[in-house]
Amino acid sequence: MRQCDNGEEGDAAPLRVAVIIGSTREGRLGDAIARWFVERAAKRDDLAVSVVDLADFDFPARYPDRVTEPMAEFTAEVDRAEAFVVVTPEYNRSFPASLKQAVDYAYDEWQTKPVAFVSYGHGSGGLYAVEGLRSVFTELHTVTLRNGVSINLFDCGDDVLDVDAATEEHRDRAASVLLDQLGWWGLALREARKARPYIC
Structure with a gap:
């Protein structure tokens, strides 16, 4: 079996979340x-939170023979992060092709890190997209979180953030639980990587 070296980070340092x-x-x-x-x-x-916007990367239309600079930049962002929150819509009961394209550019860089989801869509709140992504990220040896934030666009007016007090409170509570769990898993997996190499 191949052993994967995922690097080390001081226990007291803030968790790097992309x-x-x-x-x-x-x-x-x-x-x-x-x-x-x-x-x-x-x-x-x-x-320590950073935003990785796929719209900022000029990815190739076809998978090239050699890695392009934007592909390398994205993979470096994945490598730097210790935990991820994926913000995804639901398109036709799945997640966007742009997201799958980017996810596939990295492999080892995802491993032994937690992934959480903030999803949105009409009716389902994007949960069909999340279920599809769980399979993808399991294949990449990540830990996907049970709890997430699901935004039903039918609850929103013209502004997705303009909602009633009860809906806003529900979203805030869901985000808080997600962040608590992400922090726990992120630190636990940081310690695990430090203690022993991952077998992949």
Whole structure:
């Protein structure tokens, strides 16, 4: 079996969390939802949060023979992070092709790290997309979190963040639980990587 060296990090250092915006469509809601989530995550001093927006990367239309600079930059972001929050819409009961394309550019860089989901969609709140992503990230040797944030766009007006007090409280509580679990798993897996190499 191959042993994977995932590096080490001091136990007291904030957990490096990458929030990945998975949609690149014009008129998308993912950037607004990601900003909402990052505002809540940034209040915690145990997390160091960065945003990785797939729309900022000029990925090739076809998988090339050699890695391009944007592909390498994205993979480096994955490698740097110790935990992930994937912000994904649901398109036709699945997640965006742009997200699958980017996820496939990395492999070892994902391993032994936790992945959480903030999803959105009409009716289902994006949960079909999340279920599909769980299979993908399991194949990449990550730990996917049970709890996430699911935003039903039928609950929103013209502004996805303009909701009633009860809906806002529910979203905030879900985000808090997600961040608590992500922090726990992130630190536990950091310690595990430090204690012994992962067999993959």
